[in-house]
Amino acid sequence: MLRPFIIPVVFTNETLVAKECARKGFETMHISTAAAGGIPVLKYMYRDAIKKYNSTFYAYSNGDILYTETLIDTLLLMKYSTINLHKPVLIVGQRSNVNNVTEFEGSTFGSITRLAEERGKLFTFWAEDYFITTRSFPWQEIAEVVIGRRAYDNWLVYYARKSKYNVIDATKTILAVHQTTKAGNHEGHGKTNKDFNHHLLVKLYKRVKYNAGITACIEKYTNYDNCVIAVKSRTVSKSCAISF
Template sequence: MDHFNTSFYAFSNGDILFTDTLIHTLAQIINSTAVYLSKPVLIVGHRTNVNNVTFEEGSHWENITRISRSRGELFGDWAEDYFITTPSYPWNKVAEVVIGRRAYDNWLVYNARKMNYTVIDATDTLLAVHQTTNAGNFEGLNHSNSYYNHDLLVKMYNSIPYEAGDLGCIEMFTQYDLKQYQVKARKVPAYCSV
């Protein structure tokens, strides 16, 4: 962020592949009248798990789209693997969590919602393919420090309602409708209260 001036900054787990839907989705969010870019924005979404992606399959957007449709499986609401923010997002106020371990993703979404930032679920328009290996989709739980984030956040906040950081609790979402990308609002369940 110190080296580039841009509308969005992102970080993602290293085993995620994106397609041109990333560019189309971000362009729509920039141009949407539903999104106020003057306040912090956090964009997240589901990943699609695909086993044993080959080099050839991962080397072209069209191939990534094809394998996601033929053998991909959408992962659960509780797992977010990419985070896209506007320059005003206050990363300096985020707890010192370990990326790739349990609890940081749901806490980030919960915290952004609690702070009344604009949070957008881009699952429906942004394809994020997770290259699943033989280690499986829960590899992060096998590390010796797999509970580090949870323990840190409980020390800081006593209790964390992680379910309020699920994708189903996000009030805004992107959708491809009428041959264009759109940002829309949705009603969320009662358990999503922050």
């Protein structure tokens, strides 16, 4: 339903998954670089997607998140706003948790929206499940963090803020519904190699101020202004200060 504005791509090395994706009309790409027992490295997913597709934005999203037209609307705003897209941009946001989403409930934008309004609960500032960047984002400089394990999300926002990139919290205008199952909302914390990213980052940087990488610490955010999406600025807590 997001086409033609957004091309969904599934990264997988499993033949059966690739065939099922093809039947559903999804593009697939091979996982070229993995670590920690086969977990994909985030920066190389972006690198490979950028090589294959010519786009204004590139995004990674956890596979259990449902989106609506609000994702398209927000990105169109960015494309035609005063935000300099030649400078690295990172757009993130919080998700809304909904238990036991049925196939019918997730079948249309309208039903996803109603579902979030009736049963959704906005999750913590600490959890960031999608990362939308521009082509200019310097992924070649990013540490080799892996997806699905803790710490990489807050570190990435912290790194982008410290680098003075355009970092934007889109929580108020992008509806991201997390299909919560029995695994719960902290699934990555119980996985093998759950601390892989933390150990890697501490080795590289000695100390990481993760709390400066939560959505509440992002100075720019999107919101509705007379039914039109706009980018606004806000004052954040002193605890969000970047350490140099």
